[in-house]
Amino acid sequence: MSERSSLVRGMRDLYEDELANIRLVETVFSETLESYGYALIRLPIMERTALFSRGIGEATDAVSKEMFTFDDETESLSLRPEGTASCVRAVIDANMYRGHQPKLWYIGSMFRHERPQLGRYREFYQVGAEAFGFSGPDVDTELIRIVQDVWESLELAEEITLEINTLGNTPSRKQHRDALVEYLAQYKAQLDEDSQRRLEQNPLRILDSKNEQTQKIIEQAPSISDYLDAESRRHFDEFQERLVRLGIRATVNPNLVRGLDYYTHSVFEWNTDKLGAQKQVGGGGRYDGLCELLGGAPCPAAGFAIGVDRVALLRNELGLASQASSPDVYVVALSDDEEDYALQVAAKVRAASSLSVRVHQGAGKVKARMRAADRSGATIALIIGAQEAASNQVSLKWLRINREQVTVPVAELPSTLLNSN
RNA sequence: GUGGAUGUAGCUCAGUGGUAGAGCCCCGGAUUGUGGUUCCGGAUGUCGAGGGUUCAAAUCCCUUCAUCCACCCCA
Incomplete structure (x- = not known):
């Protein structure tokens, strides 16, 4: 008898009710995004490793230890751990933003080499949207409104909360960062191990540490809001005003920084407390510097990404499971x-x-x-x-x-x- | 990547050294052309995998794989 083959760790076969729920989530996102005039873009599953290390950040966990990476002849390739970097690359490659302001959405598998647990898999599905060429917060809030529409269609509006923050523009961010490093350096010995390492590489990330002692130190840390210049402050104020006008509830979390390096100004996360340790169902923000960072012309941009598996799982947990289709x-x-x-x-x-x-x-x-x-x-x-x-x-x-x-x-x-x- | 728990029939699980079990599901009959309820009968297992100890292993030991939970991280 030949050896029985089995599933690779973190991969899943999806069928019946579980798949039905995932398809429902995909369909609602698809219809909603199209109704706002976003155009589908289909992106490759594999890119040069350099795209991710430059675009997402060398110091992020997603890039430094969670990518499926291998050598192909002369270059290093990786399975995509997220979609934004590919989307920006595609826009630059095709010069889509020359005289245009493309609004794009994508859906597909992402890959991260993590230990699997509920709501976290090595291949998972994300739906995302990116809007290029708009610098105003009206685009940021439109993106949030789109996702809110989806939550309402999926009967999840009551279960998902929105947190927002601003990281400011590049000069504000730099000033804050310097002040933060100076402050945290005084307490270096008392920080947890990960935070000590991040002090050099990615100090902002220390702000969302869950370590209790680290959090105590953070309470007194310099806040980004004290370092925002006039432009950054105006952007954030208008962002919040527009959310109110759109009827969207959000909580400002000054320690919300997002795991990926490319964000500026608005950042936001959707969370739920119904999925065990997996709180986050999606996130996004503005990344005005990314196009330039990846070798394109400067172009403001904003976007979001949602974990399709987690949203589907949330519907399951709430007993909103949709059923696999039967013949008539x-x-x-x-x-x-x-x-x-x-x-x-x-x-x-x-x-x-x-x-x-x-x-x-x-x-x-x-x-x-x-x-x-x-x-x-x-x-x-x-x-x-x-x-x-x-x-x-x-x-x-x-x-x-x-x-x-x-x-x-x-x-x-x-x-x-x-x-x- | 770290720590803990679990893995026995299609499913949920019992079985802690001596013949592998229950409920549900499935199949057949009661009912020769009518399902879903009831009654009667029946089938079904690499006991996750590999190795070891023993007269004897689902049970004890080692290794490994997978799943779940937490950490970490993120979607």
Whole structure:
């Protein structure tokens, strides 16, 4: 016997109810984004490693220890750990932003080499949107409004909270960073190990440390709000005012910094407390410097990314699971002799309606065939025995409601089915 | 990457050294052309994998893989 093959760690086969929920989330995002005029862009799963180390940041965990990276002949390639860097690269490559302000959305698998747990997988699905060429906070709030629309469509608005913050523009950010490093350096010995390391590489990230002692030190740390210049302050104020006008509730969290390096000005995260340790279902913000950083012309931009798996999982946890689709109609030939006739009937129903029709296959006694019809979840069984076949008729039985079975000529079948709801 | 728990039938699980079990599911019959309820009967296992100890291992030991939880990180 050959060795049984099995799933690679952190990968999943998706089917039935779990997939149904994921597809629902994807569909709602797709329809909502298209309704706001965002255009789908399909991006490759693999990029040069350098794109991510430059675009996302060498010091981030996502890049430094979570990427699937391998050497291909002369260059290092990686499976994408997120979508923004690829999207920006594509916009630069095709010069899409020359005289235009593209609004794009994407969906697909992302890969991170982490220890799997509930709501966290090595291949996971993200849907994201990016708007290029707009520097005002009206775009930031539009992105949030889009996601809010999705939460409402998915009946999740009550379960997901929004946190916001600003990181300021580059000069403000630098001033704050310097002050922060100076402050934290005094307490270096008391910081947790990770934070000590970050002091050099990525001091902002220390702000969202969960370590208790570190948090105490952070309470007194210089806040970004004291270092915002006039432009940065105006952007953030208007951002917040617009959220209020759009009827969106948000909490300002001064320690919200996001894990990825490219953000400026507005940053935001959507959280839930219903998924165990996995709190975050999505996040986003403004990244005015990224296009230039990746070798393009300067171009303001903002975007978000949502974890499709986590949103679907949240619906599951709340009992909002959508069900895998069942056929509408199940055609049962009572013996193999009527099989050809049953296939013709099924073809007629498909041609005359949009109903999904499944035909019984395989041998079996009548009882077993009817049981299969019931189990398929179909609402109607079309029963075909010798009598029906001989007289060009079909017996129609409702499986989910109490209604008397009828036998009708095949020609009348489509209208009978359409009137049967 | 670190720590802890778990892995036995399709599913949920019992079984702690001596013949692998239950419930649900599935199949057949009661009901020769009618499912879903009821009654009767039946089938089903690399006990996660590999190695070791033992007369004997699902059970004890080692290794490994996977899942779950927490940390970390993020979606």
